[in-house]
Amino acid sequence: MTTTVNPSPNPLKLRERIKLPRQHMPEQPADERSRNFTEVNLGYSAELARQEALRCLECEKPTCMDKCPVGVKVREFVRLIVAGDFLVAAAKIREDNVLPAITGRVCPQEDHCEGACKLCKKGESLGIGYLERFVADYEQRMGTIRLPAAPPTGKRVAVVGSGPSGLTVAGDLVQKGHMVRVFEALHELGGVLVYGIPEFRLPKEIVREQIDQLRAMGVEFETDVVVGKTVTIDELMEEEHYDAVFIGTGAGLPLFMNIPGEHLNGVYSANEFLTRINLMKAYQFPAYDQPMVDLRGKDVAVIGGGNTALDAIRSALRLGARKAYVMYRRSEAEMPARAEEVRHARQEGIEFRMLTSPIEFLSDGKGWLGGLRCLSMQLGEPDASGRRRPVPIPGSEFELPLSVAVIAIGTSANPVIQSTTTGLATDTRGYIQADTLTQRTSRKGVFAGGDIVTGTATVILAMAAGRRSAKSIHEYLTTDQW
Amino acid sequence: MFKIVHAEFIAPGIKRFEVEAPRIARKHKAGQFVILRLHDRGERIPITIENSNPERGTINIVVQSVGKTTHLLNALNAGDNILDVVGPLGKPSEIALFGNVVVIGGGVGVAMAYPTAAALKLAGNHVAAIIGARNKELVILEREMRQVSDELTITTDDGSYAEKGLVTDKLRRLIDNGTRIDLVLAVGPIPMMRAVAELTRKDHIRTIVSLNPIMIDGTGMCGGCRVLVDGKSQFACVDGPEFDGHLVDFAVLTQRNSTYRQEEERSMEEFRRHLEPRAADSPDDVGCAHGGRG
Numbered sequence: 068m069t070t071t072v073n074p075s076p077n078p079l080k081l082r083e084r085i086k087l088p089r090q091h092m093p094e095q096p097a098d099e100r101s102r103n104f105t106e107v108n109l110g111y112s113a114e115l116a117r118q119e120a121l122r123c124l125e126c127e128k129p130t131c132m133d134k135c136p137v138g139v140k141v142r143e144f145v146r147l148i149v150a151g152d153f154l155v156a157a158a159k160i161r162e163d164n165v166l167p168a169i170t171g172r173v174c175p176q177e178d179h180c181e182g183a184c185k186l187c188k189k190g191e192s193l194g195i196g197y198l199e200r201f202v203a204d205y206e207q208r209m210g211t212i213r214l215p216a217a218p219p220t221g222k223r224v225a226v227v228g229s230g231p232s233g234l235t236v237a238g239d240l241v242q243k244g245h246m247v248r249v250f251e252a253l254h255e256l257g258g259v260l261v262y263g264i265p266e267f268r269l270p271k272e273i274v275r276e277q278i279d280q281l282r283a284m285g286v287e288f289e290t291d292v293v294v295g296k297t298v299t300i301d302e303l304m305e306e307e308h309y310d311a312v313f314i315g316t317g318a319g320l321p322l323f324m325n326i327p328g329e330h331l332n333g334v335y336s337a338n339e340f341l342t343r344i345n346l347m348k349a350y351q352f353p354a355y356d357q358p359m360v361d362l363r364g365k366d367v368a369v370i371g372g373g374n375t376a377l378d379a380i381r382s383a384l385r386l387g388a389r390k391a392y393v394m395y396r397r398s399e400a401e402m403p404a405r406a407e408e409v410r411h412a413r414q415e416g417i418e419f420r421m422l423t424s425p426i427e428f429l430s431d432g433k434g435w436l437g438g439l440r441c442l443s444m445q446l447g448e449p450d451a452s453g454r455r456r457p458v459p460i461p462g463s464e465f466e467l468p469l470s471v472a473v474i475a476i477g478t479s480a481n482p483v484i485q486s487t488t489t490g491l492a493t494d495t496r497g498y499i500q501a502d503t504l505t506q507r508t509s510r511k512g513v514f515a516g517g518d519i520v521t522g523t524a525t526v527i528l529a530m531a532a533g534r535r536s537a538k539s540i541h542e543y544l545t546t547d548q549w
Numbered sequence: 550m551f552k553i554v555h556a557e558f559i560a561p562g563i564k565r566f567e568v569e570a571p572r573i574a575r576k577h578k579a580g581q582f583v584i585l586r587l588h589d590r591g592e593r594i595p596i597t598i599e600n601s602n603p604e605r606g607t608i609n610i611v612v613q614s615v616g617k618t619t620h621l622l623n624a625l626n627a628g629d630n631i632l633d634v635v636g637p638l639g640k641p642s643e644i645a646l647f648g649n650v651v652v653i654g655g656g657v658g659v660a661m662a663y664p665t666a667a668a669l670k671l672a673g674n675h676v677a678a679i680i681g682a683r684n685k686e687l688v689i690l691e692r693e694m695r696q697v698s699d700e701l702t703i704t705t706d707d708g709s710y711a712e713k714g715l716v717t718d719k720l721r722r723l724i725d726n727g728t729r730i731d732l733v734l735a736v737g738p739i740p741m742m743r744a745v746a747e748l749t750r751k752d753h754i755r756t757i758v759s760l761n762p763i764m765i766d767g768t769g770m771c772g773g774c775r776v777l778v779d780g781k782s783q784f785a786c787v788d789g790p791e792f793d794g795h796l797v798d799f800a801v802l803t804q805r806n807s808t809y810r811q812e813e814e815r816s817m818e819e820f821r822r823h824l825e826p827r828a829a830d831s832p833d834d835v836g837c838a839h840g841g842r843g
């Protein structure tokens with residue numbers, strides 16, 4: 068490992084850098100934050116950011132960058148932090164990532180950039196996510212975002228869905244001079260970023276600011292439009308004269324478990340539970356009109372092991388739950404949630420019931436949930452996903468008293484668009500088929516990306532698909548070649 | 550923002566609005582609904598589209614005051630705006646030539662049954678309509694229903710107008726008289742729809758009901774509107790709202806609709822307290838026997 072030819076602003080020798088400990092993210096104390104919705108992570112100060120940035124080895128082959136789905140130039144932006152050029156660092160990130168304040172907070176960095184950081188071998192990886200967040204927040208505070216303007220091309224692009232994939236497409240294409248209009252089914256913009264991920268992990272103010280930036284760049288937004296119902300893609304193209312359409316409608320329908328008692332009051336899908344809390348602000352009822360079941364003093368469990376599950380149960384805790392369980396049928400090692408969230412949840416007092424699978428929701432006799440009948444599992448042979456398959460332990464049934472249960476076992480494809488658009492091919496599970504490189508669908512001029520193509524994935528993967536789509540839409544619009 | 554161009558009370562506590570929503574007006578089919586939100590702290594509530602006028606770019610809705618949001622909505626007038634209106638949602642009613650069709654509307658359910666009755670009539674069916682209300686004042690859309698039906702029966706619980714009794718009394722008479730019925734559509738309070746379904750079950754008369762569970766997004770995303778039909782979970786906002794009445798588990802629907810009863814009452818109470826001085830000039834609140842999610 069050698070440093071690159073560019074003069075480095077880093078005064079430390081490699082050996083010295085390796086010895087530096089990773090700078091911890093200041094956070095709200097667990098016992099305080101488990102009772103409020105304010106952000107858990109407080110953010111690096113400029114000094115902490117610089118300290119952390121100094122650890123980077125400035126690798127000649129920056130594996131961190133290779134593993135970032137959008138190829139953020141980590142080494143370069145970190146070097147700019149060392150030099151104190153925070154705004155230039157932000158601009159550097161923006162070359163590849165239009166939502167850095169968001170990805171810095173929610174990317175599963177351990178699977179991407181940080182997981183591939185060469186410092187891992189010597190100890191702890193560089194805090195790339197924390198640094199990315201720092202420069203993005205710094206830039207937002209300074210309010211000095213340059214808006215590159217390209218001459219208008221006269222081409223019109225409709226973007227369906229305002230989640231991370233759609234926002235990325237919109238941001239990229241408006242910068243190329245195309246007219247872009249985003250259609251969103253809900254009354255608020257941002258997709259999962261606003262209705263799924265809670266305030267304490269991703270303040271809605273941040274999402275709003277990122278969207279305001281896009282608006283300032285010229286992106287138009289229309290809420291309350293369910294494409295496929297309010298207007299079809301065929302109509303957008305034929306009657307409203309859009310030259311291209313991007314579909315980024317996300318993974319839609321929540322899956323249920325199809326076990327007895329699922330219709331009892333107090334049994335929620337994670338989508339409903341989180342939508343009430345995040346989108347409708349039901350936790351501020353009655354100041355906000357949408358009601359929420361009163362969780363104070365109640366025992367709550369979430370079923371599942373992903374980010375959604377943890378977001379739901381940590382929200383329940385903040386709403387006053389007495390006991391808050393995560394119930395997952397595999398072991399902790401297999402949990403797909405971000406490592407940081409698992410750590411935070413544990414600190415906050417969430418109880419992890421691993422290798423446990425519910426088999427029946429039990430009634431309290433009055434139409435409400437009263438308990439959960441479960442089975443204990445053990446890990447058997449690896450399954451198709453390569454993870455060891457959980458198998459029930461015979462005779463291990465037990466009952467857990469419970470007032471509220473949240474099901475977070477995944478989603479399936481929402482069929483609204485597919486069923487109303489002519490010539491749009493889907494796979495056997497109903498997801499839209501799109502080329503992995505160009506994101507083109509079977510329908511001329513129509514592109515798709517994000518969760519509606521891959522099934523539930525991550526923010527950064529949705530953005531990467533958005534980025535590829537924007538590139539390929541631009542090519543299509545400028546060459547007219549399909 | 551969606552502008553109200555016309556608003557009038559058509560019965561105590563029941564108001565009809567004409568709202569500018571050009572995209573929705575163009576696409577609306579009988580049986581579909583909108584979800585609306587009044588202000589930036591408001592909840593999202595589903596309301597059936599009673600009629601649409603694509604040329605004017607407007608839709609009509611008929612709303613009964615039952616809780617805070619519907620009271621708030623019914624306090625709005627022409628010139629006011631509704632913050633969000635999204636739709637048309639749900640599957641359109643199945644319209645075909647069935648033959649002899651009985652359309653039953655109870656309370657504000659009449660407004661929800663009306664567009665489907667009209668479409669069924671247009672499709673060549675013989676439409677016998679039965680509309681029911683608690684009393685004379687609460688009978689709505691009599692003229693409109695008469696226009697789209699071959700025969701119209703009105704029932705009032707207290708006998709203050711037309712026939713005394715329940716809509717099901719009339720239906721039972723039709724069945725007992727051996728009238729051929731190919732399809733029954735029933736829209737109204739849950740107990741009414743359940744009673745209709747029970748009545749038609751033994752004669753295997755196909756019966757469609759329009760379910761009104763609690764909804765949020767209306768696009769199939771949240772799963773909150775799930776209803777139990779034929780032992781399976783269905784999402785009323787995308788798989789419905791109309792279902793085969795003989796397969797619906799009405800007990801589950803009633804129970805799930807009571808989830809937020811306490812909160813709804815609290816919300817209404819605080820709202821009422823807030824509104825007290827103005828309450829005098831708004832028409833009487835008529836309770837919820839015939840509307841809402843009962």
Ligand SMILES: Cc1cc2nc3c(=O)[nH]c(=O)nc-3n(C[C@H](O)[C@H](O)[C@H](O)COP(=O)(O)OP(=O)(O)OC[C@H]3O[C@@H](n4cnc5c(N)ncnc54)[C@H](O)[C@@H]3O)c2cc1C
Nearest residue numbers: 228230231232252258259263294317374517518524525526
């Ligand atoms: C609770 C939760 C927590 C998560 N946490 C993380 C995390 O920490 N890190 C991470 O990387 N990923 C996380 N994810 C996953 C990540 O949020 C998604 O992979 C990502 O948001 C997908 O982006 P998208 O653009 O494909 O769609 P979405 O974000 O799902 O947005 C789709 C948008 O399209 C709209 N829409 C749908 N249908 C229509 C239509 N017919 N017409 C108009 N609009 C429509 C929807 O209302 C929505 O706003 C989480 C997901 C959830 C649910």
Ligand SMILES: Cc1cc2nc3c(=O)[nH]c(=O)nc-3n(C[C@H](O)[C@H](O)[C@H](O)COP(=O)(O)OP(=O)(O)OC[C@H]3O[C@@H](n4cnc5c(N)ncnc54)[C@H](O)[C@@H]3O)c2cc1C
Nearest residue numbers: 594595596597612613615616617618619761813841842843
């Ligand atoms: C697909 C669909 C279509 C619909 N179409 C229409 C329509 O066209 N017109 C229409 O008027 N409604 C319609 N509804 C019902 C309408 O959505 C509800 O009435 C509305 O959501 C009520 O909101 P709210 O805040 O005013 O009342 P909430 O506070 O939410 O109260 C709702 C229900 O709670 C119960 N409740 C509240 N307070 C009390 C109390 N003190 N005692 C006993 N019970 C109480 C009642 O059953 C009441 O209906 C429809 C519903 C669905 C699902």
Ligand code: SF4
Nearest residue numbers: 135139170174179180
């Ligand atoms: S976008 Fe995500 S994966 Fe890429 S560098 Fe930033 S935090 Fe890492």
Ligand code: SF4
Nearest residue numbers: 123124126131184185
């Ligand atoms: S791999 Fe790690 S140490 Fe190397 S350049 Fe990337 S962030 Fe720096």
Ligand code: FES
Nearest residue numbers: 767769771772786
């Ligand atoms: S209202 Fe959310 S899925 Fe039907």
